Amino acid sequence: MSTDGASSPSRLLPRLLGVLLLIMGLALLAGGVKLSMLGGSLYYLLAGIGITLTGVLLLATRRAALGLYALVLFASTVWALWEVGLDWWQLVPRLALLFALGIVMLLPWFRRPLLRGQAAPLGTGALSVAVVLAGATALASQFTNPGEMVKTGQLDRDAVPGMASAAPTQADGDWNSYGRSAFGDRYSPLAQITPENAHKLVPAWTYRTGDIPGPGDPGETTAENTPLKVNGMLYVCTPHSQVIALDPDTGKEIWRFDPKITTQGAESFKGWAHMTCRGVSYHDDAAYASEQSPTGTASPAAAPNACPKRIFVPTADTRLIALNADTGKMCEDFGDKGQVDLRANIGSFAPGGYYSTSPPAVTKNLVVIGGHVTDNVSIDEPSGVIRAFDVHTGKLVWNWDSGNPDDTTPLAEGKTYTRNSPNMWSMFAVDEKLGMLYLPMGNQMPDQYGGDRTDESEKYAAGLTALDIDTGHVKWTFQFTHHDLWDMDVGGQPSLIDIKTAAGVKQAVMASTKQGSIYVLDRATGQPVVPVNEIPVPQGAVAGDRTSPTQPKSDLNFMPPPLKERDMWGVTPFDQMLCRIDFKSMRYDGPFTPPSLQGSIVYPGNFGVFDWGGISVDPVRQIAFVNxxxxxxKSKLIPAADIAKQGPRVSETEGVQPNKGAPYGVILEALLSPMGLPCQAPAWGYVAAVDLTNHQTIWMHKNGTVRDSSPVPIPLTMGVPSLGGTFTTAGGVAFLSGTLDQYLRAYDVKNGKQLWEGRLPAGAQTTPMTYTGKDGKQYVLVMAGGHGSLGTKQGDYVMAFKLPD
Known part of the structure; x- marks a missing residue:
């Protein structure tokens, strides 16, 4: 029997690998040709040629394959170092597959058929050197921490002399407003939990609301709720607008109110964008009973009523309901037996197209509410009107419509507020001493085309507007994005804080934004406390539209550097290459690249650097804690005549957004690889602290793991996005739960060190809070219900943690 190498079964292994390399090489070659034609890197074209030829040589069992592959691996290592240096997360995916194949080719049982009994050729030595070099490079990258966004520092103070919280007074252990106080500062004076003991936190109790997303619910059914702790109870709301009062120490249910929303049912929610309740609001007559009037006498207490303490909840079927905070019964004296119909004077809208997802503002005499309007469905959407109702009777006191901004007289029955005027869907901040409400504003639909916007909408969109509490008249407005074509509505609740500056203490309002700027303005006048500069931006809108020549940028900002082709990322060379092709196929000239028919990259993207979670501020230490x-x-404009060809709208980030009545629809989606991972390199999420006395970032660290968002649940700290807010405490510990992995985490505010993490049974894309129980213990509370659009695990959990007894 012949034993000639040509018929030996041992040649099967090189030939199988040859087939694999041939397929890989041809794929890289085809993609590399396309990428090079787009003006991109030539690497994939050259690597494709080298790997294809290596495959051909292996099929022929030629030992020259070893030397050629050594050249490919060596060149790939040099190229990777040139592009990204020793950045592990970018370097290793470029080399890992090629390195592993090099190891296989060096194995004796693989090389033997190629050498045919001859001494190892030069190619074997070259491949050995190339493999060692690639492995050593990857190993070296383990000991570096590159990235201009990562900063290590230490806050050297526990307080700034003379600085204290100016927020409305409440019991230290309470949390009586969405942002703890009407100032939206999310700062608690509690100090039992410290950097020294935070690692000891343990679960105290868990409660399940029973409100679990059903098969007929919108895709973005979310539990973004921040509970209140006041009046000796915890108040929780659920996505279907239920309100539940719990015992703070045990989590035991005290009462429950179900508004039985009229739109409930599998078919009713079809086409809805959101189903959420971010929180409820609380009003207590007794809190204002001792206030001094302008004449120096005590203000008279409100007339006795059956509901001296009230919980206000907006419902998904467009009602505002007042509940007795003690019993959960509707306050019969408010509106129509406890409720106000928010559809009044709004006009027509599709189910889910208008309602309030956020808690109203509550002042001494008023409850003030805005509304969510579905993005990019049509140009004939409901008004973004802000309405103020008497806190006791529910009577409309004033209305501010940015489409008719000077007339705040309650609109007469039968009249309709300005259609499609900019709305305010997020949370108010309130300074009752100054008599002002602060509104983070959205824009006029559609988001990506502004050719038909009115002068009024242009003035008040995508900025912060301050209104007089008593009348609704505009005190000032400051725009953060001119002629917004990128969905840069201001999502976060403004934070009010007194800041120590070189010119003295300033009463400031801080507004975080999607583009990454944090604007710090005098809250009485709207003038910048931290400088704001107008910077030139890319030009060239589609026909019928225009772009602003400049955009504002605060000196206090977390705007990322512009993306480059080398920032495109993937777990293999193939999805890296496809992301590069996607990147080079679209228009991208940096931040504020106009939308286009070609397709444009939006970075920062529509979720923003900061969204509705806002920021938290420590008025004593004079820092801001941010995430x-x-x-x-990426967005692509679609001519109206071609929209029907694109298929139906699925959600706000899936399918074509029709923009009915506008000349263009839009396809808007995250920039992802075919594997569903971000095309841009990690990290994607951070925590950071800012010194408010000098506007400098003290520290900034990657935050969160891919444990719950990758096929293999490995808790690698890559830095993942977070949707939800933070809070800080006098104890020097800050908390965040909004990351894509299922954890509530505690951080040392001085240096950003992660002190503790508590595993959660579901995603917690919300803002946690803290309070003192009847037992005198400090608790940390979070709602873990998940987020439909982000794909985090959904649930109905309310979880409390505390230090062990």
Whole structure:
């Protein structure tokens, strides 16, 4: 029997690998040709040629394959170092597959058929050197921490002399407003939990609301709720607008109110964008009973009523309901037996197209509410009117419509507020001493085309507007994005804080934004406390539209550097290459690249550097604790005549957004690889602290793991996006739960060190809070219900943690 190498079964292994390399090489070659034609890197074309030829040589069992592959691996290592240096997360995916194949080719049982009994050729030595070099490079990258967004520092103070919280007074252990106080500062004076003991936190109790997303619910059914702790109870709301009062120490249910929303049912929610309740609001007559009037006498207490303490909840079927905070019964004296119909004077809208997802503002005499309007469905959407109702009777006191901003007289029955005027869907901040409400504003639909916007909408969109509490008249307005074509509505609740500056203490309002700027303005006048500069931006809108020549940028900002082709990322060379092709196929000239028919990259993307979670501020230490995220999106304008060809709208980030009545629809989605991972390199999420006395970032660290968002649940700290807010405490510990992995985490505010993490049974894309129980213990509370659009695990959990007894 012949034993000639040509018929030996041992040649099967090189030939099988040859087939694999041939397929890989041809794929890289085809993609590399396309990428090079787009003006991109030539690497994939050259690597494709080298790997294809290596495959051909292996099929022929030629030992020259070893030397050629050594050249490919060596060149790939040099190229990777040139592009990204020793950045492990970018370097290793470029080399890992090629390195592993090099190891296989060096194995004796693989090389033997190629050498045919001859001494190892030069190619074997070259491949050995190339493999060692690639492995050593990857190993070296383990000991570096590159990235201009990562900063290590230490806050050297526990307090700034003379500085204290100016927020409305409440019991230290309470949390009586969405942002703890009407100032939206999310700062608690509690100090039992410290950097020294935070690692000891343990679960105290868990409660399940029973409100679990059903098969007929919108895709973005979310539990973004921040509970209140006041009046000796916890108040929780659920996505279907139920309100539940719990015992703070045990989590035991005290009462429950179900508004039985009229739109409930599998078919009713079809086409809805959101189903959420971010929180409820609380009003207590006794809190204002001792206030001094302008004449120096005590203000008279409100007339006795059956509901001296009230919980206000907006419902998904467009009602505002007042509940007795003690019993959960509707306050019969408010509106129509406890409720106000928010559809009044709004006009027509599709189910889910208008309602309030956020808690109203509550002042001494008023409850003030805005509304969510579905993005990019049509140009004939409901008004973004802000309405103020008497806190006791529910009577409309004033209305501010940015489409008719000077007339705040309650609109007469039968009249309709300005259609499609900019709305305010997020949370108010309130300074009752100054008599002002602060509104983070959205824009006029559609988001990506502004050719038909009115002068009024242009003035008040995508900025912060301050209104007089008593009348609704505009005190000032400051725009953060001119002629917004990128969905840069201001999502976060403004934070009010007194800041120590070189010119003295300033009463400031801080507004975080999607583009990454944090604007710090005098809250009485709207003038910048931290400088704001107008910077030139890319030009060239589609026909019928225009772009602003400049955009504002605060000196206090977390705007990322512009993306480059080498920032495109993937777990293999193939999805890296496809992301590069996607990147080079679209228009991208940096931040504020105009939308286009070609397709444009939006970075920062539509979720923004900061979204509705806002920021938290420590008025004593004079710092801000923030959680910036960095996720690129892409948008492509579709001529109206071609929209029907694109298929139906699925959600706000799936399918074509029709923009009925506008000349263009839009396809808007995250910039992802075919594997569903971000095309841009990690990290995608951070935590950071800013010194408010000098506007400098003290520290900034990657935050969160891919444990719950990758096929293999490995808790690698890559830095993942977070949707939800933070809070800080006098104890020097800050908390965040909004990351894509299922954890509530505690951080040392001085240096950003992660002190503790508590595993959660579901995603917690919300803002946690803290309070003192009847037992005198400090608790940390979070709602873990998940987020439909982000794909985090959904649930109905309310979880409390505390230090062990």
């Amino acid at each position: 910036p995220s960095y996720m690129a999106f």
